[in-house]
Amino acid sequence: MIALGSDHAGYNLKLAIIEHLKEKGIECEDLGCYGSERVDYPVYGQKVAEAVAAGQYQYGIICCGTGIGISLAANKVPGIRCAVCSDTYSAKYTRLHNDANMLAMGERVVGQGLACEIVDAFLSAEFEGGRHAKRVDLIREIEKKYNK
Ligand code: RB5
Numbered sequence: 001m002i003a004l005g006s007d008h009a010g011y012n013l014k015l016a017i018i019e020h021l022k023e024k025g026i027e028c029e030d031l032g033c034y035g036s037e038r039v040d041y042p043v044y045g046q047k048v049a050e051a052v053a054a055g056q057y058q059y060g061i062i063c064c065g066t067g068i069g070i071s072l073a074a075n076k077v078p079g080i081r082c083a084v085c086s087d088t089y090s091a092k093y094t095r096l097h098n099d100a101n102m103l104a105m106g107e108r109v110v111g112q113g114l115a116c117e118i119v120d121a122f123l124s125a126e127f128e129g130g131r132h133a134k135r136v137d138l139i140r141e142i143e144k145k146y147n148k
Pocket of ligand 1: 007009010041064065066067068069070
């Protein structure tokens with residue numbers, strides 16, 4: 001199950017991704033926003049990130065104008081590794097090497113077709129573990145140091 005979220009500037013891209021996931025038979029849920037009136041991206045980055053960190057969803061996919069603001073908010077939630085991607089290579093490798101559990105994209109950066117391919121690359125790659133597991137653990141150590 002995948003959680004989706006966006007602000008107003010990522011709203012249409014999110015809808016295109018939801019459509020794409022549904023066509024592929026992948027279950028997903030939209031945690032907002034639900035229209036194109038102006039909202040604040042940290043609210044939706046946090047909402048999706050907290051749901052993913054709590055184990056309610058396997059992955060989160062979030063969109064804003066650039067993908068950056070909403071990813072910065074998501075990455076403040078302990079346990080979240082959210083990667084902003086605008087190419088399929090990064091989307092694949094952030095799963096293989098970083099065990100990313102969230103993907104962020106910018107509606108003003110990537111077209112809908114590319115965004116759906118980025119989603120597919122992200123969802124079809126599995127974390128390789130091994131030497132990469134130690135590095136992800138080092139990220140967790142940083143989190144622990146600042147979340148007491
Ligand atoms: C909204 O105008 C825009 O700032 C936001 O969607 C995002 O791009 C921020 O990083």
